[in-house]
Amino acid sequence: MIPTSFDLSGRRALVTGATQGLGRDLAGTLAAAGCDLVVSARDRDGLERLAAQLRSEHGVRVAAVAADLSDAAATETLAASALDAFDGLDVLVNNAGISVPQAVVDVDAATWDRVLAVNLRAPALLGSRVGGAMARAGRGSIVNVSSVAGSLALAEHFSYCASKAALVMATKVLALELGPSGVRANSVSPTVVMTEMGQRVWGEEAKAAPMISRIPLGRFAQPGDVSDAVLFLASDASGMVNGVDLTVDGGFSVA
Template sequence: MSMPTFSLAGKVALVTGARQGIGKTIALALAEAGADVAICDLVADDYKLNAVAQEIQKLGRRTLTVQADTSQKEDVDRMVQKVMDQYGGIDILVNNAGIIIRSPILEMPEKDWDRLLDVDLKGYFLCAQAVGRKMVERKAGVIINIASQFGFKVAPGMGAYSIAKAGIVMLTRVLAHELGRFGIRANSVAPALVKTDFSRHTWGDAETLKHVEASLPLGRVAETTDLVGAVLLLASDASSYITGHTILVDGGALA
């Protein structure tokens, strides 16, 4: 019996929110596994996204940088068409772009609610829809949504974020159900706290970090590289019979 392969040679991936943090690490990991990687961010003409592109090229892979607000359909359609024009197809979509706005539900301004849900949930829907349509034409593809432990639990001030992430978990299941007959798989990866600039307000405080680490069975906060194994598994043929699931990469937080 031959062992399943984690190689992504010959594949084309699109990663949103790729200029730093989790998105950057995932983009580089996909490239290292052999994929050509298009990278998207709301800010595209700064040194960070260009630096990621240069790192991908150093790995011997082709890349493309795209500026897009993934909460806007016109931007998403333009982004997807640009990638299609460059590569002819998209094999792997990683939905990662997101924001966080902390507020109790009763105190949250409507505009903040709308913005968070637009980016963190609607954006995933728009990208999955636009890329999914291209994948249906080819009868193949993989969609990976970056969710969160907060899709399964509640924390003070994290209500809207938790609702969006719970929506992503269900969106993933719906995509798996609707697209499976076209040879398309959809799964999610749900991390706990990860050391990025996005979450520095939490782990950057020594006392808070100590408290968080003490609450985790593995006793440490995740690095972005801790997500790579799950993403590569789901992106590759090693998970050819896995769809509709969410892998918790949480150090045992929800154990």
């Protein structure tokens, strides 16, 4: 039985990047806890299928809003649409993110700008607009999905590492400014998560073994490991947790 402090019945959440991998697991976890959802991604058809599945399996209200978060105007529209869907939001999960591996010497402005737009500007704008509405309502929880790559350098991930490091600090500013109005902001920083994409990149044992050898728990994260951490931060169970970056890496960052 889920403790009552983890029960999100009657709450309303926006989850970005919801149609694939971690985002899909996040949406399912929040719906299972009773949360009504606004799910967003670029794939409109995929969103509609996900929304129908979540309604059927969990009996919650689900609205699908397609948006390309590399576009600032589309991000602003998403914030307004998500707030309108169920007359406000109680939880914001900024999960959408992209990575374009490039050596430092090969970085181009267009790629750099796109990665930072999706990974930093979009969650910052959503945090501002949705967080402002939450503050006026007197409560809310913002959870930003960062990465251990925000604190530990990863070769050929210049823009990605920079964006995730900045996202952690942006989260702390949200926590500082919105906290007095009853809005908490925290981030989670996982290691490799074995989504379909993670399996494609790290599924080969020879490639994965050196990385796994640096993780004291001896494995990569599963989507549920991260989703459970997000559920904790979204719920009243973390009522006094604000401005924290919760590392979900099996001890990788301390080894």
